[in-house]
Amino acid sequence: MTTRKKYPIINAKNVGSREQASADIACNFQSNTPVVSSSNPLAEILLGSAGQINLCRQLLEDFTHQKHQGDARNSNVDFHATCEVECEGYQLNLKCHYQNVDDIYFIWFNIEKNQLFSEHNGWFKKVSVTDLAKYSAMLLTLLKQVAGCDSILFDYVSGLVVESSDLNNDNCSLPGLSIVNLKSGADIQHDYQQLLALATQVIKDKPCLLLQKIESRYLLVSWLKDSAKQLPEIAVAAIQQQLALIVSQTLLSIDISHVAKSEKSLNVVTSPEIYKETFTKAQSALLLMDQNGRLLEVNSAAAAVFQHSINQMVGSFFQSYVKLSDWQRGLKSFYQLLAGKRERLIARKRLVGPQGELIWCDLKLSTVMSKGIILVEINDISRILAQQEQLHSRNIQLAQDNQLLQVRSETDELTGLHNRRALVMRLAQDLERTIRNQHFVSVVMLDVDHFKSYNDQFGHLAGDQVLKIIGEILRGCVRTIDMAARYGGEEFTLVLPETDIEGAMSLAERCRASIEAFIWPMRDITVSLGVVSCQPKENEVVSSAKLLSVADKALYQAKHSGRNKIVQGSWDSPAQVNQAS
Ligand SMILES: Nc1nc2c(ncn2[C@@H]2O[C@H](COP(=O)(O)OP(=O)(O)OP(=O)(O)O)[C@@H](O)[C@H]2O)c(=O)[nH]1
Structure with missing residues (x-):
C-alpha cells in the first residue's frame, strides 16, 4: 500500500532562472516538493510539463486514496473525483476520471475552467512549430522516464498548435517524438477498445505512456510491464515514484547548451540575409517586381535566361522582356493579381532573348507580403517544346512510313x-x-x-x-x-x-x-x-x-x-x- 503524501505545487515565478528552478527542484525532490516555474519561455515550457506531471502526481495520490476507500475487490476501477490544485499561480479546479480497463490505466484530467490555456495566453497557444519540436523532445525525455516507457504517442489534435498546418498530417515527425494523430474530435474517452487497439498496435509489448490533449482535457495512459499481474495501486505507486524522480533528473540532465546553439542557428536561418541569399542562389529563375513591372530583384538563374547581368536587369521593366502581344493578352489576369483578386497567375508566354529571339517560358506569378510586390518564377520550356515538336514530326514521319510499308506489303x-x-x-x-x-x-x-x-x-x-x-x-x-x-x-x-x-x-x-x-x-x-x-x-x-x-x-x-x-x-x-x- 502506498503511503499518501502531500506534494504542494509551488508557483515558482519568484524562483528566477531555469538553473535556479532546476536546483530548487533537485533540492525539493529530496523533500518531495517539486516546483513549477515560468521564468523564461524555454523553461516555461519545460517546467510547464513538469507542472503537468505534478498535477498528475497529486491526482494519482487522490486516486490511490479514493481507491482504498472504494471497492478493493473490483480490479476494474471506474470512478470520478474532483480536486483543486495550484499550478503556475492558477488555482485549477480539476475533474478527474479514473479507469483501469484490463490493467491499462486511464486517467482523465478535465480542467474545468481551462484557466491555464485561455487566461495564460502565452503558455501553449503561441508555441511555434520550432518551439513545439523543442518542447516535444524535452517532453519525450521527461515522459519516457515517467513510466519507464519506450514509446510515447502524443496527439496534437487541438489545443497546442491549432493553426499549424505542418501538424495537420496524419503522421508528422518532430525530433525525438513519434506522433500519431488520434481521431480528431473522437470521443476517445468512451472508446476504450479503440484506444487499447491503438496502444497495442503501436507499442506492442513495450511499456508505454500515452498522452493526449484535447482542448482542456488530458489523457494519460500508463501501461506498465506485466501490468496484468499488478494491482492498480502498485502501478500508481510506480508512476508516482517515477514522476517525482523525473522532474529533478530531467531538469538536471538536459544540456541547455545545445538548445542555445540551435536557437542561435535558428536565428541565423530566419535572418533576412539568409532569405536574400536563398533567393539569389536558387536554381529556379526568380524575379521580384513592383506593380508597374519594374524589376526589384533578379536572381542569377533569371539573368541567365535573358543572358543579361543582374545589374542590367534590376530597375528595367518586366514587360520589355515579354513579347508585346503575349504581355497584352495576359494583362487582365495581371491586374486581377495586383488587385488582390487572385493569389497566383500561371501563364505560358514568349520572352525575348538577347538577340530578340523568342523563348517559350512558363511563368508563375504570385503576390508577396503586400499586393504591391510580385514574385515571378520563370521556367524556360523552349528546349522541351523543341523536343516535343521534333518528337511530333518524327511520329508523323513514322506513321507515314508505316502506312507506306503496309501498302507495299x-x-x-x-x-x-x-x-x-x-x-x-x-x-x-x-x-x-x-x-x-x-x-x-x-x-x-x-x-x-x-x-x-x-x-x-x-x-x-x-x-x-x-x-x-x-x-x-x-x-x-x-x-x-x-x-x-x-x-x-x-x-x-x-x-x-x-x-x-x-x-x-x-x-x-x-x-x-x-x-x-x-x-x-x-x-x-x-x-x-x-x-x-x-x-x-x-x-x-x-x-x-x-x-x-x-x-x-x-x-x-x-x-x-x-x-x-x-x-x-x-x-x-x-x-x-x-x-x-
Ligand atoms: N514475263 C513473266 N512471265 C511470268 C511471270 N510469272 C510467271 N511467268 C511465266 O508464265 C508462264 C506460265 O506458263 P504455264 O504455266 O506453262 O502456262 P501457259 O504457258 O500460260 O499455258 P496455259 O496456262 O496452259 O495456257 C511460265 O513460263 C512463267 O515463267 C512474270 O512475272 N513475268
Missing part, C-alpha cells in the same frame, strides 16, 4: 494491283460478312493463255508488259468495292462482294472480252477464267480456301476446254463451260 510491284497476301485477307473478311448477312460473294480466277510461249518468243520483259496491261484492264473493269489482285505468276483473281453468279459471269466476260479486244503489240492475248459464287446458308461453313479452289478448278476446266473461255464452278454441281462469244 499488300501491293504487287509489277502491276500495282493487290498481291496474294492482301487478297487472302480481304476474301476472309468479305466471306465473314457474307456469312453474317447471308449475301453473295463471287470470285473470278483468270490465267493468261499460252503465256510460256509468249515469254519464249518475245522475252520475259515483253511478258511483264503483258501482265501490266492486263492489270490495268482488270482495274478498269471492276467496281470500287471489288478487289483485283495478282494471285501469282500470270494468274489474277477478282473478289466481288455482294455479287451473285450472273453478275460475276458478266464481269468475267467483260474482262475476257476487253483483254481479247486489246490491240497487243506482238500477238493476240487471251485469258481463261473460272468463276464461283456463293451465298452461304445459315450455319454453313464456307472457307476462302474452298472458294478459291472451286474457282481454280473451273479455270482448269476453261483451259482444258480450249482456253479463252469462262467456266462457272459450283459447290456441288459439275462446272458449266461458257463459250467465248
Whole structure:
C-alpha cells in the first residue's frame, strides 16, 4: 500500500532562472516538493510539463486514496473525483476520471475552467512549430522516464498548435517524438477498445505512456510491464515514484547548451540575409517586381535566361522582356493579381532573348507580403517544346512510313494491283460478312493463255508488259468495292462482294472480252477464267480456301476446254463451260 503524501505545487515565478528552478527542484525532490516555474519561455515550457506531471502526481495520490476507500475487490476501477490544485499561480479546479480497463490505466484530467490555456495566453497557444519540436523532445525525455516507457504517442489534435498546418498530417515527425494523430474530435474517452487497439498496435509489448490533449482535457495512459499481474495501486505507486524522480533528473540532465546553439542557428536561418541569399542562389529563375513591372530583384538563374547581368536587369521593366502581344493578352489576369483578386497567375508566354529571339517560358506569378510586390518564377520550356515538336514530326514521319510499308506489303510491284497476301485477307473478311448477312460473294480466277510461249518468243520483259496491261484492264473493269489482285505468276483473281453468279459471269466476260479486244503489240492475248459464287446458308461453313479452289478448278476446266473461255464452278454441281462469244 502506498503511503499518501502531500506534494504542494509551488508557483515558482519568484524562483528566477531555469538553473535556479532546476536546483530548487533537485533540492525539493529530496523533500518531495517539486516546483513549477515560468521564468523564461524555454523553461516555461519545460517546467510547464513538469507542472503537468505534478498535477498528475497529486491526482494519482487522490486516486490511490479514493481507491482504498472504494471497492478493493473490483480490479476494474471506474470512478470520478474532483480536486483543486495550484499550478503556475492558477488555482485549477480539476475533474478527474479514473479507469483501469484490463490493467491499462486511464486517467482523465478535465480542467474545468481551462484557466491555464485561455487566461495564460502565452503558455501553449503561441508555441511555434520550432518551439513545439523543442518542447516535444524535452517532453519525450521527461515522459519516457515517467513510466519507464519506450514509446510515447502524443496527439496534437487541438489545443497546442491549432493553426499549424505542418501538424495537420496524419503522421508528422518532430525530433525525438513519434506522433500519431488520434481521431480528431473522437470521443476517445468512451472508446476504450479503440484506444487499447491503438496502444497495442503501436507499442506492442513495450511499456508505454500515452498522452493526449484535447482542448482542456488530458489523457494519460500508463501501461506498465506485466501490468496484468499488478494491482492498480502498485502501478500508481510506480508512476508516482517515477514522476517525482523525473522532474529533478530531467531538469538536471538536459544540456541547455545545445538548445542555445540551435536557437542561435535558428536565428541565423530566419535572418533576412539568409532569405536574400536563398533567393539569389536558387536554381529556379526568380524575379521580384513592383506593380508597374519594374524589376526589384533578379536572381542569377533569371539573368541567365535573358543572358543579361543582374545589374542590367534590376530597375528595367518586366514587360520589355515579354513579347508585346503575349504581355497584352495576359494583362487582365495581371491586374486581377495586383488587385488582390487572385493569389497566383500561371501563364505560358514568349520572352525575348538577347538577340530578340523568342523563348517559350512558363511563368508563375504570385503576390508577396503586400499586393504591391510580385514574385515571378520563370521556367524556360523552349528546349522541351523543341523536343516535343521534333518528337511530333518524327511520329508523323513514322506513321507515314508505316502506312507506306503496309501498302507495299499488300501491293504487287509489277502491276500495282493487290498481291496474294492482301487478297487472302480481304476474301476472309468479305466471306465473314457474307456469312453474317447471308449475301453473295463471287470470285473470278483468270490465267493468261499460252503465256510460256509468249515469254519464249518475245522475252520475259515483253511478258511483264503483258501482265501490266492486263492489270490495268482488270482495274478498269471492276467496281470500287471489288478487289483485283495478282494471285501469282500470270494468274489474277477478282473478289466481288455482294455479287451473285450472273453478275460475276458478266464481269468475267467483260474482262475476257476487253483483254481479247486489246490491240497487243506482238500477238493476240487471251485469258481463261473460272468463276464461283456463293451465298452461304445459315450455319454453313464456307472457307476462302474452298472458294478459291472451286474457282481454280473451273479455270482448269476453261483451259482444258480450249482456253479463252469462262467456266462457272459450283459447290456441288459439275462446272458449266461458257463459250467465248
Ligand atoms: N514475263 C513473266 N512471265 C511470268 C511471270 N510469272 C510467271 N511467268 C511465266 O508464265 C508462264 C506460265 O506458263 P504455264 O504455266 O506453262 O502456262 P501457259 O504457258 O500460260 O499455258 P496455259 O496456262 O496452259 O495456257 C511460265 O513460263 C512463267 O515463267 C512474270 O512475272 N513475268
